[in-house]
Amino acid sequence: MAGRRPGRMEPTTPQTACFEAGIKFGSLYHQFAGTPVSPDSSASLERAIEEAIGNQPFCAGVDVEILDDALGAELAEQSADYTELTGRFMEVEITIEYEGHTVVAAMAMDGDYPRMELKQIEG
Amino acid sequence: MAGRRPGRMEPTTPQTACFEAGIKFGSLYHQFAGTPVSPDSSASLERAIEEAIGNQPFCAGVDVEILDDALGAELAEQSADYTELTGRFMEVEITIEYEGHTVVAAMAMDGDYPRMELKQIEG
Amino acid sequence: MAGRRPGRMEPTTPQTACFEAGIKFGSLYHQFAGTPVSPDSSASLERAIEEAIGNQPFCAGVDVEILDDALGAELAEQSADYTELTGRFMEVEITIEYEGHTVVAAMAMDGDYPRMELKQIEG
Amino acid sequence: MAGRRPGRMEPTTPQTACFEAGIKFGSLYHQFAGTPVSPDSSASLERAIEEAIGNQPFCAGVDVEILDDALGAELAEQSADYTELTGRFMEVEITIEYEGHTVVAAMAMDGDYPRMELKQIEG
Numbered sequence: 001m002a003g004r005r006p007g008r009m010e011p012t013t014p015q016t017a018c019f020e021a022g023i024k025f026g027s028l029y030h031q032f033a034g035t036p037v038s039p040d041s042s043a044s045l046e047r048a049i050e051e052a053i054g055n056q057p058f059c060a061g062v063d064v065e066i067l068d069d070a071l072g073a074e075l076a077e078q079s080a081d082y083t084e085l086t087g088r089f090m091e092v093e094i095t096i097e098y099e100g101h102t103v104v105a106a107m108a109m110d111g112d113y114p115r116m117e118l119k120q121i122e123g
Numbered sequence: 124m125a126g127r128r129p130g131r132m133e134p135t136t137p138q139t140a141c142f143e144a145g146i147k148f149g150s151l152y153h154q155f156a157g158t159p160v161s162p163d164s165s166a167s168l169e170r171a172i173e174e175a176i177g178n179q180p181f182c183a184g185v186d187v188e189i190l191d192d193a194l195g196a197e198l199a200e201q202s203a204d205y206t207e208l209t210g211r212f213m214e215v216e217i218t219i220e221y222e223g224h225t226v227v228a229a230m231a232m233d234g235d236y237p238r239m240e241l242k243q244i245e246g
Numbered sequence: 247m248a249g250r251r252p253g254r255m256e257p258t259t260p261q262t263a264c265f266e267a268g269i270k271f272g273s274l275y276h277q278f279a280g281t282p283v284s285p286d287s288s289a290s291l292e293r294a295i296e297e298a299i300g301n302q303p304f305c306a307g308v309d310v311e312i313l314d315d316a317l318g319a320e321l322a323e324q325s326a327d328y329t330e331l332t333g334r335f336m337e338v339e340i341t342i343e344y345e346g347h348t349v350v351a352a353m354a355m356d357g358d359y360p361r362m363e364l365k366q367i368e369g
Numbered sequence: 370m371a372g373r374r375p376g377r378m379e380p381t382t383p384q385t386a387c388f389e390a391g392i393k394f395g396s397l398y399h400q401f402a403g404t405p406v407s408p409d410s411s412a413s414l415e416r417a418i419e420e421a422i423g424n425q426p427f428c429a430g431v432d433v434e435i436l437d438d439a440l441g442a443e444l445a446e447q448s449a450d451y452t453e454l455t456g457r458f459m460e461v462e463i464t465i466e467y468e469g470h471t472v473v474a475a476m477a478m479d480g481d482y483p484r485m486e487l488k489q490i491e492g
Contacts, residue, residue: 011264011364018261019351019364022268031158031276033453034402036150041174048171051164055205078481082178084402086453105265112447118257118265134387134487141384142474142487145391153400156280156330201358207279209330228388235324241380241388273405281400287420294417297410301451328424 014121017098020058021105024094025116028053028062029087029107037089038075038082042066045085053094060102061095087114137244140221143181144228147217148239151176151185152210152230160212161198161205165189168208176217183225184218210237260367263344266304267351270340271362274299274308275333275353283335284321284328288312291331299340306348307341333360383490386467389427390474393463394485397422397431398456398476406458407444407451411435414454422463429471430464456483 011019032049043066050062070089075081083089092107101123107116134142155172166189173185193212198204206212215230224246230239257265278295289312296308316335321327329335338353347369353362380388401418412435419431439458444450452458461476470492476485 008366008368011367015261015264015367016364018257019264019268019362022265022270023272023362024268026269026272026274027159027276028272029276030273030403034399034455035154036175036178038178041171041178044167044171044174048164048167051167052159055159055161055164057203080180080482084455086403113449116265116269118262120254121257121261122254131489131491134490138384138387138490139487141380141388142391142485145388145393146395146485147391149392149395149397150399151395153280153396153398157276157332203359207332209280236326239388239392241385243377244380244384245377277404282396282421282424284424287417287424290413290417290420294410294413297413298405301405301407301410303449326426 013099014101014103014123017058017096017101017103018105018118018121020098021094021096021103021118022116024053024056024059024062024096025092025105025107027056028064028092028094029114029116033084033086035085036082037066037071037085039068039071041082042068042071058096058098059094060097061093063093065091067091093119136222137224137226137246140181140219140224140226141228141241141244143221144217144219144226144241145239147176147179147182147185147219148215148228148230150179151187151215151217152237152239156207156209158208159205160189160194160208162191162194164205165191165194181219181221182217183220184216186216188214190214216242259345260347260349260369263304263342263347263349264351264364264367266344267340267342267349267364268362270299270302270305270308270342271338271351271353273302274310274338274340275360275362279330279332281331282328283312283317283331285314285317287328288314288317304342304344305340306343307339309339311337313337339365382468383470383472383492386427386465386470386472387474387487387490389467390463390465390472390487391485393422393425393428393431393465394461394474394476396425397433397461397463398483398485402453402455404454405451406435406440406454408437408440410451411437411440427465427467428463429466430462432462434460436460462488 096103104119169187219226227242292310342349350365465472473488
């Protein structure tokens with residue numbers, strides 16, 4: 001096409017679905033990282049995160065697991081009896097449904113880094 | 124006292140209790156403002172905020188009420204079916220117990236501004 | 247392929263690039279929404295957001311414009327002389343470079359909703 | 370006074386000044402904790418935090434120092450070339466002026482805990 005560089009494209013529907021999945025992960029992480037958390041309060045926080053992010057468009061499922069064992073290990077090494085939520089203390093799976101496409105993405109630790117990854121795209 | 128300006132003082136115990144109360148309000152507001160919220164997800168968010176801030180030192184009670192009527196009125200005027208949590212949509216009361224002193228403070232709208240106020244100091 | 251449902255796929259490189267773009271937008275928005283802001287402080291906040299998000303992987307460019315006119319109009323209608331940063335007060339463009347693919351995405355208001363969109367995918 | 374328990378009091382002006390100081394510390398910490406930060410981006414973040422919190426009522430001074438040495442030590446031990454801002458990486462001093470009273474408060478690490486403390490009350 002005249003005036004258009006080869007290789008420049010409009011986003012496809014599955015690409016947009018993947019973009020939407022990314023938005024949810026970034027939102028979840030940066031809204032809730034830093035929240036004071038302990039094993040006693042982790043269950044209510046899991047549920048609130050799931051329902052809060054579940055409000056966002058195209059979100060078909062949000063599953064958050066706060067890792068009480070990892071929290072407990074952290075608390076055993078420090079003076080306070082709570083800590084701040086960060087990637088080390090949670091695993092997340094989010095399912096996006098966007099115009100007939102389903103994207104599943106997850107966050108878990110990859111060594112010392114909380115890796116957010118696309119798992120599967122369907123449709 | 125030589126070398127000391129008149130009127131300069133070490134903080135008293137009740138003043139420190141008030142400082143602690145302020146910390147909790149600032150924490151609560153800026154941790155959770157911006158959270159996606161709707162009437163369907165407000166109950167889990169209330170509970171998570173109460174338990175999260177309740178982890179902080181000297182916190183004897185945290186009561187959060189998300190105002191579903193105010194949320195509903197907002198949603199009726201906009202295109203999305205959720206909004207972002209902000210001071211207009213919640214009332215908060217926090218009780219601090221610090222070295223024999225009890226401080227009660229609250230946040231509610233004062234006109235268009237979410238006012239955080241000391242209500243009472245005891246002990 | 248036996249055992250595999252038709253239509254289920256591994257993510258492609260451009261899809262992953264789009265996912266990464268989404269992560270940056272969600273991060274930016276939910277990290278900085280709620281920040282106290284006024285026309286006097288908007289320039290330093292723009293720069294800090296650009297450099298903070300620019301730290302994230304695959305981020306080749308972050309351009310944040312805080313809309314001082316929109317801020318000014320808001321302040322003219324309220325009692326306080328600052329407000330909280332939200333989508334209404336900023337425009338953002340982010341460029342991701344991921345394994346030879348370049349994704350440009352942007353956020354701007356779409357009516358009353360801060361719309362995050364893929365603009366272009368190249369490579 | 371009949372019907373009033375001994376020891377229950379209205380807040381004094383200096384107590385309110387201390388409450389206001391606490392609000393600023395909690396706000397600062399929970400707004401900006403989690404921000405992606407590296408030695409290259411710390412200067413712009415310091416300035417943005419100072420100006421953002423400086424918008425809040427009664428704030429006469431905000432001084433934030435992001436500890437590039439502590440950041441550098443952290444980065445040397447991990448795989449990513451940035452980390453998330455947390456109390457370990459900053460020192461903060463805030464001055465409040467409230468109805469003729471000046472309160473200075475600071476945050477710095479106390480062992481492994483980011484301690485926020487009243488330093489001095491004047492007026």
